[in-house]
Amino acid sequence: MSDPAVSTIPPGDLPIPSDQPAVEVDQLNFFYGDFQALKDISLSVEPRRITALIGPSGCGKSTLLRSLNRMNDLIPGVRVEGTVKVLGSDIYAPEADLVALRTKVGMVFQRPNPFPLSVYENVAFAARVHKTARGAAMDELVERCLASVFLWDDLKRNLRKSALDLSLEQQQRLCIARLLAVVPDLLLMDEPCSTLDPAATQGLEDLMGELAKQYTIVIVTHNMQQAARVSQDCGFMLLGELVEFDKTENIFENPQDPRTDDYIRGRYG
Amino acid sequence: MTSVTKQKIAFTILGGITVLVALPVLLIVGVIVKHGLGAISWEFLSTAPSDGMREGGIFPAIVGTCCLVVTAVVVAVPLGVFAAIFLNEYAGDNWLTRLVRLAIINLAGVPSVVYGLFGLGLFVVVLKFGASILAGGLTLALMNLPVIVTASKEALDAVPQTFREVSLSLGVSKWKTIRHLVLPNAIPGILTGIILEVSRAAGETAPILFTAAAFYLPGLPQSIFSQVMALPSHLYAISTQVPNISLETRYGTALVLLALVFIVNSFAIFLRARLRAKRRW
Ligand SMILES: Nc1ncnc2c1ncn2[C@@H]1O[C@H](COP(=O)(O)OP(=O)(O)O)[C@@H](O)[C@H]1O
Ligand SMILES: [Mg+2]
Numbered sequence: 001m002s003d004p005a006v007s008t009i010p011p012g013d014l015p016i017p018s019d020q021p022a023v024e025v026d027q028l029n030f031f032y033g034d035f036q037a038l039k040d041i042s043l044s045v046e047p048r049r050i051t052a053l054i055g056p057s058g059c060g061k062s063t064l065l066r067s068l069n070r071m072n073d074l075i076p077g078v079r080v081e082g083t084v085k086v087l088g089s090d091i092y093a094p095e096a097d098l099v100a101l102r103t104k105v106g107m108v109f110q111r112p113n114p115f116p117l118s119v120y121e122n123v124a125f126a127a128r129v130h131k132t133a134r135g136a137a138m139d140e141l142v143e144r145c146l147a148s149v150f151l152w153d154d155l156k157r158n159l160r161k162s163a164l165d166l167s168l169e170q171q172q173r174l175c176i177a178r179l180l181a182v183v184p185d186l187l188l189m190d191e192p193c194s195t196l197d198p199a200a201t202q203g204l205e206d207l208m209g210e211l212a213k214q215y216t217i218v219i220v221t222h223n224m225q226q227a228a229r230v231s232q233d234c235g236f237m238l239l240g241e242l243v244e245f246d247k248t249e250n251i252f253e254n255p256q257d258p259r260t261d262d263y264i265r266g267r268y269g
Numbered sequence: 270m271t272s273v274t275k276q277k278i279a280f281t282i283l284g285g286i287t288v289l290v291a292l293p294v295l296l297i298v299g300v301i302v303k304h305g306l307g308a309i310s311w312e313f314l315s316t317a318p319s320d321g322m323r324e325g326g327i328f329p330a331i332v333g334t335c336c337l338v339v340t341a342v343v344v345a346v347p348l349g350v351f352a353a354i355f356l357n358e359y360a361g362d363n364w365l366t367r368l369v370r371l372a373i374i375n376l377a378g379v380p381s382v383v384y385g386l387f388g389l390g391l392f393v394v395v396l397k398f399g400a401s402i403l404a405g406g407l408t409l410a411l412m413n414l415p416v417i418v419t420a421s422k423e424a425l426d427a428v429p430q431t432f433r434e435v436s437l438s439l440g441v442s443k444w445k446t447i448r449h450l451v452l453p454n455a456i457p458g459i460l461t462g463i464i465l466e467v468s469r470a471a472g473e474t475a476p477i478l479f480t481a482a483a484f485y486l487p488g489l490p491q492s493i494f495s496q497v498m499a500l501p502s503h504l505y506a507i508s509t510q511v512p513n514i515s516l517e518t519r520y521g522t523a524l525v526l527l528a529l530v531f532i533v534n535s536f537a538i539f540l541r542a543r544l545r546a547k548r549r550w
Contacts (some may be wrong), residue, residue, distance in 0.1 A: 071438060076361070103440030113431050115450065126439045129449045173436075182439050 020088060022186055022216040023068060028082035030240075032075065039240045045186075045233070048207060050217045052231035052248065054224055054261070057257075059237040061220040065188050067206045068218065069105040069167040070098060087185060093139065106184035110191045112171035114178070115162035119146075119155050122163045122174055126182045132188045145177040149207060151186055169200035171209065189219040193226065205230050224264065228252050301523050308521025313385055317487035323514050327522055333402075333497030334529065337481060340406025341413055341470045346463060348410070349417030351422065353459075356418070358423040358447055373492055378414035382475035384412040388491055389479040403493040405481020412434040412476055413466040420465070424458025425451060457541045468530045474501040484510075500526040 005038045022041050023045035030038035037060045045051045053061045066072045067084060070091060084091050103126075114122050123142045127133040133141050142159070146152040151173050156160070165176055172192060179187065190209075193201040208217060208230050221227050226246060227234055235245040236257075244251060255261045294298040312326055319325035360366040388408025428451050436446040474482075482502035490497050504522045507514050 030526050069438060071434065074434065074437070099440050099442050101440075104436055107429070107438040109435065111431075113435050115432060115435070116454065125436075125449075126441055129441050179439065 010232070021045060021085075022087060024083075024085040026083045028067065028080070028084060030060075030067055030072070030078040030081075033077045037240050038067070041236075041242045042233050043235055043245045045216060045218055047185075047216045048212060048214065049233060050212050050219060050231045051152060051233040051235070052227035053218065053235050053237060054227045055237035056221065057222060060240045061222075061237055062190050064237070064242075065190055065218060065220050066107075066142045068186070068188055069102050069107055071098075071107065071126045073098070094209075103182050104184055105188060106179035108172070108176055108179065108183060108185070108187065108189040108192045110194050112168055112175055112195065114166070114171050114174050116162065116164055118160045119163050119174060120159040121176050123181050125178060126204075130221075141181055143224070145214075146174075148180050148211070149177045150203075151177060167200075168225045169203060172196065172200075172204060176207070176211075184215070185228040186216045186218070189217065191220055191222065193221070193223070201226070224252075236263060238263070298379055298527070301520055301527060303520075304516055305520030305522075305524035308515075308517040309524065313521060314525070318485065319487075322485060322511050323518070327500070327503060328500075329486060329489060330498040330500045330503040330522070331525065331529070333481075333483075333499040334501070334526070336402045336490060336493075336497055337405050337409060337477060337499055338467060338470045338533075340402055340410035342463065342467060344407060345410035345413040345417055345466065349414050349462075350421050350459060352414075352418045353421035353425055354447060354452075357422045358443070360450070372417050373415045377419065380475075381473050382410055384386045384398045384408055385476040385479050386477060387411070393480055394509060396538025399494065400479070400481055400483070401494045402481060402490055402497055405477040405497075405499075406493070408476045408480045409470040409473070412473065413470055416466050416469075417459075417462045421455070421459045424455035424461075427458060457545045460541045460544070464534050464541075467533050467537070471530050471533070472501055472526065474505050478502055478505075495507070 021044040023043075025041055025043050028038055028041040029036065041064060053064060055061055063072065063095040067080065068086065068091075072080075073080050073231075076141045078094055086101065086105055090096065106159060113123060116211075117125070120142055121128070123145050124133075124138055127138060127141055143152055143156075146155060151170060154170070155166075161170065166174060172195075176187075193204050196204060205226065208219070211217060219231065231248045233246070234251040235252060236243045236255075238259055246256075250256075251260060252264060255264060276535075314326055314331065316325065316326035316330050317329050356366060356369065363406055385408060388404060388411065390518060392404035392407050393397045393400055396404075398407075432450055432454065433446055436450050437443065441449070477499055480501050481497055483496040484498075486498050500522060504519065504526065507522065508519055
């Protein structure tokens with residue numbers, strides 16, 4: 001793997017003013033049919049930082065993450081109350097543009113899920129669909145995005161290789177590269193390392209640190225050590241509630257809520 | 270009896286049954302080739318029948334069948350694929366879509382002669398297309414639609430849901446996701462449906478008998494409103510209504526029909542294999 005210290009992230013594309021929160025969630029309630037998965041959640045995510053959401057399995061971390069790019073809309077029978085503002089605009093407003101929202105807010109899934117296409121075509125996918133780049137410009141885009149996730153040196157001779165033949169870590173990096181090609185501002189990551197071994201996890205965490213120089217990242221993890229290692233802000237969730245949201249060091253060293261304390265000390269498993 | 274011998278006996282019986290299933294197909298092909306091969310000549314393939322259909326070739330029937338199949342495919346494939354896209358990607362599970370699905374399943378079981386009568390009523394008489402390539406092609410298309418819709422829907426359904434999710438999460442609209450990701454991945458399965466239906470459209474006699482087929486028409490069709498000869502109806506005609514026709518001519522006609530279907534199928538299967546090898550998950 002290349003040295004993460006040598007950043008190849010492209011300059012420019014820094015649209016979030018530093019003083020404005022990237023995400024503001026206000027009194028969000030979320031229902032799967034009759035089941036309330038999120039209860040009165042309020043939080044704000046600062047730009048160009050890594051915000052982690054931790055909590056036991058089933059507490060609503062993924063649901064909260066997926067309500068930030070409205071991926072929950074695909075599930076029938078869901079209902080949302082409250083407001084979510086991403087980069088200043090209310091994403092649940094009736095006039096909200098889902099396609100525009102999702103180009104600004106990208107998502108990395110739990111399992112690496114490259115398309116059954118070549119490495120090159122995976123990265124090029126969105127630009128091909130929207131016809132925003134071709135020929136040399138497309139080559140340049142693919143190189144830039146692969147370089148941003150430190151895959152370029154490994155794969156530059158194998159761009160026509162099927163993405164499905166890559167290692168899991170490479171696949172997950174490729175999925176991030178595919179996402180960067182859309183030029184998002186906010187990256188949502190739902191347990192992105194859960195299928196990776198420790199070395200690959202370490203690699204991906206280094207990458208997150210690099211990406212946070214330019215992008216705002218919200219990561220869900222059930223691995224507390226990972227949250228402590230990578231994030232600057234951290235929220236602890238339990239049974240659909242956001243119990244505590246603070247700077248990461250405060251959560252881990254000086255939690256205000258006894259339930260957070262219990263979790264940090266490993267009493268929920 | 271030990272379990273090993275039992276297993277051997279079971280394998281032998283199962284193997285025998287498999288051969289038994291394949292045997293009729295091989296016999297049919299064998300008999301047709303044996304009796305028909307002698308009739309095949311350039312003249313047979315490229316000239317019109319003569320001498321009350323006892324001499325000459327079957328060229329107009331070959332052309333007619335090709336015209337009918339092409340018309341049927343051109344109509345049925347886009348309609349069927351779009352219907353499948355609608356059913357699988359857009360329509361939810363409600364009484365209307367359940368009704369449509371039920372109708373499609375039942376239509377697939379309707380005997381082809383019923384399609385023929387329906388085509389006669391609608392296309393030939395009411396819409397006044399007359400007995401023509403258009404009327405026959407549309408009738409065949411109707412007959413093909415249920416299978417094409419069902420196969421296409423299954424192929425779309427088999428494309429993993431995560432592909433759609435990822436594409437939507439990349440800010441690609443639903444239609445573009447279908448167009449650029451789901452459909453390309455479903456093409457091999459869709460082709461399977463089309464392959465099946467091309468053979469059926471080429472081989473069925475009943476649907477075209479009243480809607481397109483001419484008994485004897487040595488010229489070539491001038492437009493889609495022309496009546497045509499077609500291989501299956503020609504075979505039917507010479508086998509039942511032309512006395513003293515040589516066995517060779519009849520089997521030769523069947524052989525050409527078989528070869529035509531075989532060529533189209535091999536091409537489609539080859540195409541499907543190429544596409545499958547390229548896209549997998
Ligand atoms: N599609 C769904 N339909 C109904 N309930 C769901 C659905 N997805 C998740 N849930 C429920 O919502 C709760 C939160 O789920 P989730 O957000 O996936 O938790 P986490 O990511 O923290 O493990 C769980 O109790 C889960 O059973
Ligand atoms: Mg989850």
